[in-house]
Structure formats: structure tokens, C-alpha cells
Amino acid sequence: VFVDMVDLFEQVMSTYYNYKKLHEEFDPTGILKTYEKVISKAADALDEIAYSLKTGGIPDMNSTLADDIEELKHEIALLEQNNQDGAVSTLGIIALKNIEVNIENILSRIKTINGYFNKAEKKYLKARKIDIRKFTTRQSFDKKLLLQNLTFRSSIFRHSVRVAIVMLIGFIVSRALDFSHSYWILLTILVISKPGFSLTKQRNYERIVGTVIGALIGMGVLWYIHDRNTLFVILLLCMIGSYSFQRKNYVVSVVFLTPYTLVMFDFLGMGTLSVASERIYDTIIGCGIAFGSSYFLFPNWEHQKLKEGMLAILNANKHYFEQVTHFYFETEPSLTKYKVARKEVYVSTANLASLFQRMLSEPKSKQLFIKELHQFTALNHLLSSYIATLSLYYKDHDYHFTQSEALKPIVNNTVYLMELSADRIMNCTDMVTNVPLIRRKATTEAQMEQEISILEQFELIQKVTYDIYKLTEKIRFEVK
Incomplete structure (x- = not known):
């Protein structure tokens, strides 16, 4: 499937x-x-x-x-x-x-x-018959890999250090407050803290909203229902609901979790109203500490991964285009290499789109090149779709082009534009300021409809690639 x-x-x-x-x-x-x-x-x-x-x-x-x-x-x-x-x-x-x-x-x-x-x-x-090994990524584990991740260049290492420091701060705060269940502060920090700012912000909002709504529901249940059997059924339903929605909808999961906790404490003979209010206070304190740390303590902003994501999609589209052109220049093109290149395009496209969405939830000051990134993402998606069309002309429509030499100047210029775009992103260089578009020769009446379609598709790909090349002029990363 x-x-x-x-x-x-x-x-x-x-x-x-x-x-x-x-x-x-x-x-x-x-x-x-x-x-x-x-x-x-x-x-x-x-x-x-x-x-x-x-x-x-x-x-x-x-x-x-x-x-x-x-x-x-x-x-x-x-x-x-x-x-x-x-x-x-x-x-x-x-x-x-x-x-x-x-x-x-x-x-x-x-x-x-x-x-x-x-x-x-x-x-x-x-x-x-599918060679699965070529479509899966294997990770080898050795000492070098471990040592490479024990630096502040690693986002996971920065996150680990941040969580350790924040948990220490949370512990000090919890000991300073006269709460019976102050360990909820530590639990909240642990659950809320994520490597990226946008994920922490989202989880923060979901945790606070879910806790407040759940606390109100829990207090209402305990205020109006006193039958122990009915409360036990509600306890079971809330427990099932909490764990069922934990992966699908975190807000709903927390809404179920809070009354489940309050009803359970009621069975243990502890005060209901005081526990509910403490639950809300601890959640707000824990969320505040976790959210503040994601902004000030070794922050992990999405623009730091922007260059890597843009280079990945440029190189993936270049490789994809090269594999598709083999359909028109080689007698026996490799379908496996083509499918691997196609997979890389889909993965890099999804990664860049996710990066863009996460960046939108970050502070405005951290949203570098947001307008250009939106255009870049859209143009690369358009480029991928044009290349996909070219591949379908060959695979599904059985289109062929008899005069392949006429395509080579356009193909070479398109690949050159892709390489220049990647070089601009990588090194912020402007060695070549302008590259003209290669125009096809006028079509003759003898040319079939399918050959005209193929020529037009190659020209469309070249035009979009040129637009990407011109867009990279506006994007300048700091050279490290």
C-alpha cells in the first residue's frame, strides 16, 4: 500500500x-x-x-x-x-x-x-521486488557520534543541559513554596520542556488550558456527586480518556487527567478544593519556568536550521531532476535511483515546510527571511511538481523525444542554476550575477504534440529554477 x-x-x-x-x-x-x-x-x-x-x-x-x-x-x-x-x-x-x-x-x-x-x-x-535497504536510513553508533553530540552545537545536548538546569530551578522553587504536592511543578517542567521553542510554547498553552478546564470539571463532579460507585466509574472513564488522547490531542488528555487526579485524591481522603487550586498554581509555575527557559536558556531557534533545510531541498530537487532527465537521454534508466531521489525530495520538502510552520510560532525578532522562505518553499514545491510531471510523461504517457540533443542546453542550464542557488545559500557568494534562460528553437509542424509538451515542461522547470536563483539573492546567512 x-x-x-x-x-x-x-x-x-x-x-x-x-x-x-x-x-x-x-x-x-x-x-x-x-x-x-x-x-x-x-x-x-x-x-x-x-x-x-x-x-x-x-x-x-x-x-x-x-x-x-x-x-x-x-x-x-x-x-x-x-x-x-x-x-x-x-x-x-x-x-x-x-x-x-x-x-x-x-x-x-x-x-x-x-x-x-x-x-x-x-x-x-x-x-x-523492492530493495528496501536503499529506501531506509541506517544509523551506526560509535564513540565519535557520542562525542560529536556532547557539544553546544548539538540541539539535543543544549536541550538536555537546559532541562537539567530548569529542573534544579524547579526543585528550589518547589522547596521554597509551602505546597503539599509541589512535585507537580517538576512534573510539569519535564512534560512541557521540548527541544524547540514552538513545541514548548504549544505544549505550554495546552497544559494550562487543559488543567484549568479539567480542574473546574473535577470540582463540579466532586461537588455534586457523592456516590462512591459513581465516582469510581468516573475515575475509570477519566483514566481511559487521559491515556487514550495522550498522543492524539494533548489538551483533551489533560482535561481528563486533572479530574482523574482530583477524584483519586478524594478517594484517598484529601481536600478537594485545596488540591484543585494547588494543581492549577503548580501547573502555571511549572509552565512559566519551562517557557522562560526555552527563550533565555540555550534557545533553539528554527532559523539556525534554515540554511541546512534549504540546501537539502535544493540538492534533492537537483538529484531528482537529473534522474528524470535520464529517462530521455538513456536507453535503460534506473528506476530504483529515480525512486530514491524522489523519496529525498518528499522528505526534504516536508522538513522545510515543518520548519517554516514552527518558525511562524516563534517571536517576530527570530523569524529571519520569513517572506523569502515562504516564496522559496512554494517555488521548490512547484519545481518538484513540474519534475514529477516530466517523469509521468515518460512512465505513464509513454512520451519520447527523438531529438534529445535539443534538450541538453536547457537541461545543463537548469542544473547550473540549481548549483548556483545552492552555492549562494551555502557560501553567500555572488560570483555570477545573471544567467540567461536558454530558449528552444521554434517548433515545427512536424513535431508531435508529445514532443512539444516535453519541451514546454523542460522550459517551465528552467523558469522556476531561475526564479529560485533570483530569490536566493535576497537571502544572506552569516558565514561562519
């Missing part, structure tokens, strides 16, 4: 056309409504698969999808047939055809995934 899902993701993210221009050109014809209907049903089928994976059921695919595809094909053919006056462009119709073929391939893969859940169909599916 996972292998097919990765291939499916590549098909979904592939971009065949400028969709804004597509809407301007084809909205009056009404054909895009049919596309919308088919895509919505395909999305519902994916929701069915996700739900079945969670519940262990068997997904059900909409039986009308095949008829919808035939209707879509008929509408495209009719549009092409009636386009004698040239109201819509030939390239626009080619784009519609490519999108339709892509939807068909997506539905075919969804059908294959559905077959994995059905024992009757599963025996007809062919097993794939």
Missing part, C-alpha cells in the same frame, strides 16, 4: 499546466465541472482507503467513476471537434488530455490499492 501511495502522491502533485490560464480559457465551456466531479469522487475513494486502514475494513470504490471518465473523454473529443474557429488553444486541449490521462492512472492505482484489502482480488496482484 505504501509503495502505491508514494506513486499516487507523485501523480497527484504533478502540474501539467498553468491552472489560472486553464480556468480563463475553459470556464466558459463548462468542461471543468466534469473534471471537478471526477476528482471529488477520487478524493472520496482515498478517504475510504484511509478510513479502512484505521478501522480494518474494506474500502468501497464508487461504481460510477468509470462512466464519469468516459463522459469526460467524450466532452474533450467534442470540444476538440468543435474547435474549428480556434476559440481555445491546441496546447490547452493537450493539457486537458494529459490531466484526464493522469486522473485515469490515479483511479487505476486507487483500484489496485483497494485490491490489497480484498482477499479474492489480492491473489491476482503481482508482488514487487
